[in-house]
Amino acid sequence: MEATRLFDCIPAQAAAPRADFLAAKENGVxxxxxxxxxxTMINQLTMALLDMGISSGDGTDEGRDKIGLISNGRPEWVMVDLAVQQTGAVLVPLYPNTNPKEIEQILIESAVKYMFVSDKELCDKINLVRHNVPTLKKVYAFDQIENYPNWKELLKPLPTGYLQKIAGITSNISENDLTTIIYTSGTTGKPKGVMLSHKNIVSNVLASGLVLSQIPVSEKRAFSFLPMNHIFEKMCTYIYLFYGFSISYAENMDTIGPNIRDVKPSIFTAVPRLLEKIFERIMAEGQKLTGAKKKIFLWSVKVAEEFELEHTSPWYKIKLAVAEKLVFSKWRAAIGGNLKAIVIGSSACPVKLEKIFTAAGMAVMEGYGLTETSPVISVNQYDPKGRKFGTVGKLIDKVQVKIAEDGEILCKGPNVMMGYYKNPEMTAEVMQDGWFHTGDIGILDDQGFLKITDRKKEIFKTSGGKYVAPLPIENKMKENHFIEQMMVVGAGKKFTAALIVPSYTNLLPWCRANEIPTISHEEILKDKRVIALYQAAIDTFNPEFNHVEQVKKITLLPNEWSIESGELTPTGKMKRKVITEKYNAEIEKMYAGEPNESPSLVS
Structure with a gap:
């Protein structure tokens, strides 16, 4: 495919037009x-922006005009993005749940001139800071909101010759020009503005698009619900835009279930946390069954957990076929019936979930990358020969990786960012000798599959001088369906411990079955039988780790960590520093005495 700039997707779409190109619910329909x-709407908005004086300025990264966008995923998001690109200006998208202080910082640093905002809640948030942003001229809303001009006011018939004018401007936009500044959510510190060029993202779109093109679908229909300003969702959106997919957007995170049944997609992107939630709902429904139906359901889950991509025995294939007919086909029907693949990114996906969903006919294609790498470095393919559980797949075309002496993954390729906006010192820290330092620890196996073992900054040393990598411990123990969230601690301490948030979706039915009162989460965690349940889980997994990695004590917590309560980033990653500070008293209590010979629980 011939493409060097993101808006080159427009002629590609024109060659194969669709009646259902983009879709979303408006007023419930x-x-x-x-x-x-x-x-037409993209070109009309491009004309309006040009008439408002928006342009590439002097052609430098700082000289280009900046347009802000804060919205949930919806067709307007794509239209604004492409219109801004056609002017040569730069889009600065923000997470809808970004706090006002960070919004203010980002808008001031990037000198945003105009803002596009989706709804009243976000308009109110922008209104709190707009008077502190001297460059901000006007805010346009997608929804009809009192006292805010609607973006459709900008959409006017194109005068004769205006398409030629737009073509003249776009012909001077280079693949190496800055197209967007994406501020990372960051697990620590203030957000950094990652500068990405057309070439950065397009190279990733074309290489990753080759992987998605393997998926056998009769109807190219994608479903989108992740934040559009996250480079993972944005890049995948452009795969859909270049490769002839229609895209339907979820109303919000609470309506994903009914929306997906309406849309009947063949593919969607997700983070592991969402996959965990889907499986929890499946298990909750299965637990409601009785008699033979419940036994068949639980047997099928066990069959799925044993799934392997290759070398399956004839007997296993028979069991899988039975489970498919009786159970798995119903799972797929509950999410539209057409789903072929789920592309997973942002954080590590539990192998157990990869196996279960793949066995049920929904291939989990986990990939790896960062905002700074546009984002994909590697990805598991749809073809089973190009997939391997427990890894993030093989490197995509034109991307190079080498493993440093300390195990850090270094990356080089056309996907690597231009740098951090107005921060050459930090850029120099991560870009050394042409290689981008990811901050992740990993290995490349002899088959070319990349495996992430931990975050370099998250590895800690105990007081005994031994290193502990928390991520593998957390991922393994979260395979127990009673464990929802987990953070391993122990930096500078005598032993390894952990904070655990139980999966109340699974724990509450277990409590009721065992006649344990479920008045409150706090009361549940005091029950000796619940403590014994988690003791058993720890005892089961600990032998898989060396002595220093074994969890000696844990604290069970009553409330789930979330983006809203501040423990998770907008992409669902744990903010370890925030969690450590918030639960410092609980952590210190675990270290008040010596650990027992076997792990114990603090409640």
């Missing part, structure tokens, strides 16, 4: 936008 309609 699905609204589809045709390819021609979308292109």
């Amino acid at each position: 699905w609204r589809s936008y045709s390819t021609q309609e979308v292109h």
Whole structure:
């Protein structure tokens, strides 16, 4: 495919137009936008922005005009993005759940001139800071909101010759030009503005698109619900835009279930946390069954957990076929019936979930990358020969990786960012001798599969001088369906311990079955039988780790960590520093005395 800039997807779409190109619910009813309609609106908005004086300025990264965008995923997001690109300006997208202080910092640093905002809640958030941003001229809303101009006011018929004018401007936009600044959510410190060029993202789109093109679908239909400003979702969106998919957007995170049944997608992107939630719901429904139906359900889950990509015995294939007919086909029907693949990113996916969903006919294609790498470095392919459980797949085309002496993954390729906006010192820290230092620890096996073992900054040393990598411990122990979230601690301490948030979706039914009162989470965690349940889980997994890695004590917590309560980043990663500070008293209590010979629980 010939493409060097992101807006080159427009002629590719025109060659194969669709009536359902982009779709979303408006006032409770699905609204589809045709390819021609979308292109017209993009060009109309491009004209309006040009008439407002938006341009590439002097052509430097700082000289280019900046347009802000804060919105949930919806067709308007794509239209604004492409219109801004066609002017030569730079899009600065923000997470909808970004706090006002960070919004203010980002808008001031990037000198945003105009903002596009989706709804009243976000308009109110912008209103708190707009008077502190001297460059901000006006805020346009996608929804009809009192006292805010609607973005459709900018969409006017194109005068004669204006398409030629737009073509003249786009012809001077280079693949090496800055197209977006994406501020990372960051697990520590303030967000950094990652500068990405057309070439950075397009190279990733084309290489990753080759992987997705393996998926046998009769109808190219994608479903989107992740934040659009996250480079993972944005890059995948452009795969859909270049490769002829339609895209339907979820109303919000609470309506994913019914929306996905409406859309019947063949593919969607997700983070592991969402996959965990889907499986929890499946298990919760299965636990409601009785008699033979429940036994068949639980047997099928066990069959799925044993799934391997290769070398399956004839007897296992028979069991899998039975489970498919009786159980797995119903799972797929509950999410539309057409799903072929789920592309997973952002954080490590438990192998157990990869096996279960793949066995049920929904291939989990886990990949790896960072905002700074546009984002994909490696990805598991749809073809079983190009997939390996427990890894993040093989390197995509034109991307190089080498493992440093300390185990850090270094990356080089056309996908690597231009640098951090207005921060050459930090850019120099991560870019050395042409290699981007990812901060992740990993290995490349003899088959070319990349495996992430931990974050370099998250590895800690005990007081005895031994190193502990928390991520493998957490990922392994979270395979127990009673463990929802877990953070291993122990930096500078005598032994390894952990904070655990139980999976109340699974724990509450277990409590009721064992006649344990479920008045409150706090009361549940005091029950000796619950403590014994988690004691058994720890005892089961600890032998798989060396002595210093074994969890000696844990604290059970009553409340789930979330983005809203501040423990998780917008992409669902743990903010270890925040969690450590918030639960410092609970952590110190675990270290108040010596650990027992076997792990114990603090409640």
